[in-house]
Amino acid sequence: MFEAIAFYLFAFLTITMFIITVTTSQALYALTALAAGMIFISAFFFILGADFLGAIQIIVYTGAVMALYAFGMMFFDTTRSVKEKQGNKFIITGLSTLAAVLVVLIVAAPMVSDNIVALYPAIDTMGNTQNVGLVLFTKYLVPFELAAVMLLVAMVAGIVLAGKKMDRSITLTNDAELEIEKNKKVLS
Amino acid sequence: MDTAYLIETIIKVVVILLIFSALAGIGTYFERKILAFMQRRLGPMYVGPYGLLQVAADGVKLFTKEDIVPTNVVAPIFKIAPVITAATAFMAAAAIPFFPEFTVFGYTVHPIVADVNIGILYILGMMAVGLYGPMLGGMASANKFSLLSAARTAAVFISYEVVSGLAILAPIMMVGSLSLVDFNNYQVGGISHWIVWSQPVAFILFWISAFAETGRTPFHLIANDHEIIDGFGTEYSGMRWGLFFIGEYANMFFISFVIPLIFLGGFGDGSFLGAIGLLAKVAFFFFFFLWTRAAWPDVRPDQLMWLCWKVLMPIAVINVVITGFVMMF
Structure with a gap:
């Protein structure tokens, strides 16, 4: 039950954060929401038991987004909204929706037809850090x-x-x- | 997931929150007293015996002060920034084993909230996220001094994250695990088994970068009082400013726990004496933060960058390579 609650909570939070990132015209909101979304994604790794990848997600993306902040600081007055040149909104919305649906289909199709087999299944006696290392340095x-x-x-x-x-x-x-x-x- | 585990976890979380937010307050008292002692002053003396109630007086002042949000700031970010600093400091505490396990009324208590097997990575990551607080506060404040402070935060963060990560890599290679409990068990055989004897360079490097990550004096550029007013804290008042301080002091205590756990044997074999020993080591490292503040001037930002990229990082890389060769042959 806790897994389900955590999953839906973090799914909701992550999607909200990324929606804020793409819709806002305020650079500081966009960057902060992006950082928060990236960190919330790590929760899914923790829920799935991949602690190592979760921690790496936090460390890597805090650093990466921090560099984006530095650019934001150099190019904008981050306390003011940016005036955006907006083209045809319907084309943008349509294309991004289509792209999102396509990505979901591409990833979900092999899962639905059960065609995925783990070539290097995780070894239970080892921690997931060792498992990651093993696959990374052999296959x-x-x-x-x-x-x-x-x-x-x-x-x-x-x-x-x-x-x-x-x-x-x-x-x-x-x-x-x-x-x-x-x-x-x-x-x- | 049974109910007993849930209740135990909630009790542990509440206890850690209460103890360390109180300690953060008392930490300011220690700091003033020790600085006063080293500068031949008396420090706080008027409120209570030896000025001990000064902490309570400060708390009452911070809580009851008017909460001002200036006109031109980005209000939501401005409000959330202090919360990030305080919250991430306590989140990092979730993976720190504060004591050896002990038994109360036949029930074994593990004084660690979540014994994840990547503890040290999680702690470093969470402490890194904590630096978003000063940076967001500085960028949202609509104040040039705050913006300077935010830029310095980003620079310090990006550089010293590299040094602390590389420094800790060598001990991790020796222990072969990322859990702080495993680090402790590796050094269980007494003083001669401490990692500091085989990794003195890594110890010094990690200690230096701990000063940078908590923003303490030789690297206190983020809120440097005599250059940029109070940096990110310039526009803050009342409890929002207080949250920044709670975060900073809690981080100092937690990093003072992490250094002995990795390099100085931690709580040893888990006896009562070992637990007291860990507390003594923590007290020493906390005292050392204050001692440095009394004894050292601040370095310039360009000196900080020079020190990080041209001195500490090459040493850390060489240390990792040498450790690898020694372990291989």
Whole structure:
């Protein structure tokens, strides 16, 4: 019974949060609702007994959404609503509903016809952290390593883009030198 | 799920909530007294014996003060931010084993609310969510000092989460479990079995990042009084401001429980002496937070970033690699 109560409670909360995220025109509401929704999703992992994935969901998405907040801070006055350019509302609503229905159908069809078999069923004697590790480092080792390489590439690219003047600290340069540089830029 | 388990859990939750929200209040008294002692002052003296009732006076003031929500703030976010800080601090406490299990009238009590097998990840995650409080409060306040504080929160969060995660990875590799009870049982053999002897680097790194995650003095940039007024707390008054404080002090107590449990043997073999030992270690770490505040100046934000990304993170990575090699051969 508790599982059912928790499931419906968190299902309701998650959907409400994501509806707020897409409908509001206030950047702070959208970001906060997105963070809350992402954290509420972890409840489903906990209900299903996948504690490890639940905790990882919390840790990863708090960090990810925190980075979005930083962008929000840089680009908007987050205490004011954003004026949105709205196109044809019927097309947007229709397309998103269609996409949502399609996703549900694609995921639900194999379940309804019972065509899903767990190739690597969870081993009961091990905790779910060990189970995740076992599958990740045997069956899915290649995708795992590929993802690692992709992230490494992204990191190197990020450092190259951001690190052009990294060896020079603006805090340690004195004001007179900064002023001279500024004038040079204006002149040239 | 039987009724006895349900009642036991509810009692445990209520007890932890009551004890630690009271301790958060008394923590402010300790802080003032210790700072006063180190600065050759007397600290609170007038209300009650040795100023002990100052806590009650502060509580009455905070609860009865007018609740002001300024005009230009984003009201719902502004109101929910302090609740996030306080609530997540207590949610993190759910996976901390405060004592060894003991028996009352033939009924064995486990003083941990939820013995999940990923305890340490859950605690770190919940404490990280707690930093949403200062950030949302700062961004919703419509105040430039608050916004600066919010930006610093995001920076501190993104950097020190990396250091604490990498630092704790090495002990996790040794123990082979993420449950704090398993950490404790790994070190049950006495002082020579403590993880701090085999992982001194990880211990120091985790301790440093604990200061950053609770926002205590060497890294007190989030609400730095002499630079940005009170940071995220500038526009807050009354109990909303008080909730931020309860969250911060509760977090200090909980991290003071987590450090000894991981590195310093926790409650040992589970005897009465071991439980007292854990409390003594917690008291030391809490005292150390206050001692640092009296003895150290704050670092600049760019020094904080330099320390995190150019010093602590490489050390943490090297520590993990060395631990891996030692365990392999």
